[in-house]
Amino acid sequence: MGRTAGRSPEETRRALLAAAAEAIRVRGIHASLDEIARFAGVSKGGLIYHFASKDELITALVRTELAAFQAAIDAELDPADTAPGRLTRAYIRAVLSGTDDEARESLALITQLMTLPAVAEVARADAERIDAALAADGLPEDVLALVVAAADGISSAPLWGGSTNTPADRRVAERLLHLTRHPQWWESLPWPPSQAGS
Amino acid sequence: MGRTAGRSPEETRRALLAAAAEAIRVRGIHASLDEIARFAGVSKGGLIYHFASKDELITALVRTELAAFQAAIDAELDPADTAPGRLTRAYIRAVLSGTDDEARESLALITQLMTLPAVAEVARADAERIDAALAADGLPEDVLALVVAAADGISSAPLWGGSTNTPADRRVAERLLHLTRHPQWWESLPWPPSQAGS
DNA sequence: GTCTATAGATAGATAGAC
DNA sequence: GTCTATCTATCTATAGAC
Numbered sequence: 001m002g003r004t005a006g007r008s009p010e011e012t013r014r015a016l017l018a019a020a021a022e023a024i025r026v027r028g029i030h031a032s033l034d035e036i037a038r039f040a041g042v043s044k045g046g047l048i049y050h051f052a053s054k055d056e057l058i059t060a061l062v063r064t065e066l067a068a069f070q071a072a073i074d075a076e077l078d079p080a081d082t083a084p085g086r087l088t089r090a091y092i093r094a095v096l097s098g099t100d101d102e103a104r105e106s107l108a109l110i111t112q113l114m115t116l117p118a119v120a121e122v123a124r125a126d127a128e129r130i131d132a133a134l135a136a137d138g139l140p141e142d143v144l145a146l147v148v149a150a151a152d153g154i155s156s157a158p159l160w161g162g163s164t165n166t167p168a169d170r171r172v173a174e175r176l177l178h179l180t181r182h183p184q185w186w187e188s189l190p191w192p193p194s195q196a197g198s
Numbered sequence: 199m200g201r202t203a204g205r206s207p208e209e210t211r212r213a214l215l216a217a218a219a220e221a222i223r224v225r226g227i228h229a230s231l232d233e234i235a236r237f238a239g240v241s242k243g244g245l246i247y248h249f250a251s252k253d254e255l256i257t258a259l260v261r262t263e264l265a266a267f268q269a270a271i272d273a274e275l276d277p278a279d280t281a282p283g284r285l286t287r288a289y290i291r292a293v294l295s296g297t298d299d300e301a302r303e304s305l306a307l308i309t310q311l312m313t314l315p316a317v318a319e320v321a322r323a324d325a326e327r328i329d330a331a332l333a334a335d336g337l338p339e340d341v342l343a344l345v346v347a348a349a350d351g352i353s354s355a356p357l358w359g360g361s362t363n364t365p366a367d368r369r370v371a372e373r374l375l376h377l378t379r380h381p382q383w384w385e386s387l388p389w390p391p392s393q394a395g396s
Numbered sequence: 397g398t399c400t401a402t403a404g405a406t407a408g409a410t411a412g413a414c
Numbered sequence: 415g416t417c418t419a420t421c422t423a424t425c426t427a428t429a430g431a432c
Contacts, residue, residue, distance in 0.1 A: 009397080028313045030228050032425060044426090046398045054426070111309040114357070115226045124359025131360070145366045146373070150344055153351030159312070161322025162329070168343045175344070175387060185387065189373060190380070207415080230407065242408090244416045252408070399432075407424075414417075 013050050013060075015040040020061050021109055029112045033057075055118075062119050065110065066126050072097065073130075084138025085180035088147060091134060092180075095155045096173050100165045104158040111159070143183040147176050211248050211258075213238040218259050219307055227310045231255075253316075260317050263308065264324050270295065271328075282336025283378035286345060289332060290378075293353045294371050298363045302356040309357070341381040345374045 007015070019039035023031035033054055037047035051057035076090040076097065098106075113119045134144060154169045179186055205213070217237035221229035231252055235245040249255035274288040274295065296304075311317045332342060352367045377384055 012397090028228075029226065030425085033427090034425085042397095043399055045400075045428095048427070049397065049399095052427095111357070112313065115310065120359060127358040127360055141366060142369055142373070145370045146348055149351035149367075149370060150348040151351065152354055153347035153349065156350055156354040156357065159309070159354065159357075160325040161318060162325055168339060169347075171340055172343045172347060175340070178387070182388070189376070189383065210415090228407085231409090232407085241417055243410095243418070246409070247416065250409095397432105399430100401429090401431095403426105403428075405425080405427105408422095410421075411419090412417100413419095414415105 009050070012040070012042065012046075016042070016047055016050055016057070017061055017064055020057055021065075024061075024112050025105055025108045029115045058113065058116065058119065059122075062113055062122055065106075065113070066123070069094070070130075083181070085183070087137040088134055088139055088144060088180050089177055091130075092147065092151045092173060092176055095151045096165070096169070100158075100163050103155060103164045107156070107158045139180060140183050140187060143179065143186045146186065147180060150176055207248070210238070210240065210244075214240070214245055214248055214255070215259055215262055218255055219263075222259075222310050223303055223306045227313045256311065256314065256317065260311055260320055263304075263311070264321070267292070268328075281379070283381070285335040286332055286337055286342060286378050287375055289328075290345065290349045290371060290374055293349045294363070294367070298356075298361050301353060301362045305354070305356050337378060338381050338385060341377065341384045344384065345378060348374055 016036065020031075020036045023036045023039055027035065033047055034044045036057070037044045040047070047057070051060065072094040073087075073090050076093040078086065078090070081089065110123075114123060134148060135141075137144070139147075150172060154172065155164055157164050157169075214234065218229070218234045221234045221237055225233065231245055232242045234255075235242045238245070245255070249258065270292040271285075271288050274291040276284065276288070279287065308321075312321060332346060333339075335342070337345075348370060352370065353362055355362050355367075
């Protein structure tokens with residue numbers, strides 16, 4: 001009964017969101033409100049006071065995660081870098097930053113959340129926004145497509161049970177960064193004009 | 199009551215597995231047995247006759263999906279191609295084959311199934327097996343890492359709500375295939391020996 | 397602001413009829 | 415070989431005490 005000693009409503013909300021993220025990572029999207037609430041140190045009734053429904057809790061969690069990813073990109077933007085591809089470089093660094101465990105946890109959470117159609121739609125719109133920004137970053141279309149695909153591929157390895165941030169990954173990432181500085185090099189790849197097969 | 203007209207046990211099993219795949223794609227890993235059974239045209243009791251528990255159904259479904267992916271790689275192996283990187287080329291083609299919708303559906307199912315720890319472990323072992331085979335495919339390590347990462351990245355786009363098999367994707371894929379034929383080209387990328395930044 | 401108690405819905409699984 | 419009926423467990427959400 002009574003308030004948990006000296007915790008503001010905002011702190012309680014944050015604790016509930018963190019608990020929801022953790023519970024959903026571990027137990028899946030159907031982690032119960034009871035479980036989440038207990039994890040945050042409040043009762044189920046207490047959770048419902050802050051988030052009127054499970055849907056409202058999930059929606060708030062998604063907004064938090066998408067904002068965190070955008071913040072990670074912003075944090076990697078180098079003010080001294082004004083050359084074409086600066087956003088793409090920040091994207092590569094943001095996608096590949098963090099430890100292997102962090103990447104795995106983040107991906108586990110996202111895949112769980114994407115289960116819900118409403119969440120998938122919000123995420124799609126956000127991805128489209130980022131893609132549009134990258135497309136306006138000044139790199140040739142094909143180089144951008146390769147670099148972003150490779151970065152996404154490295155970061156999605158935990159999906160299939162693999163690791164990120166292996167030495168091989170870091171070598172690839174550095175070459176990708178280098179490639180954004182010298183895009184004409186990729187376009188100089190000798191290309192058989194009209195030939196089937198590879 | 200009695201049997202559904204002229205369907206063999208094997209056909210019923212296949213129908214149940216297909217129904218489970220569809221239901222889990224659409225409704226998530228917590229799709230009910232009742233729903234899956236109805237989708238396959240049998241009762242929940244009928245399903246339980248063929249698969250003693252939900253766990254047994256899911257396990258069989260995972261084995262089916264992993265076998266289908268391996269079969270897709272095998273189908274893309276070119277008997278006339280005996281050069282180093284032949285398996286990697288088959289992998290690229292297998293990962294990027296199929297329609298955009300098929301890729302999206304397959305990924306949606308896999309991410310749902312990976313929710314379960316037992317499934318994740320089986321998938322991890324399978325991914326490790328494929329990685330080992332690719333590592334023995336005769337390509338330089340760094341080229342293999344780039345090519346596989348890019349292919350995985352393209353195919354994982356639906357995860358974030360994007361599309362696969364866009365014209366840009368196909369152009370990248372063709373250059374990746376070409377790269378496996380001329381790996382020394384990637385390694386010739388001018389490389390600043392010891393320099394921070396990109 | 398957080399709690400208890402409980403309603404109402406739905407899940408997986410069993411038993412046994414046909 | 416497939417079905418109906420039912421048990422038990424667990425979930426979200428509400429009502430209202432403190």
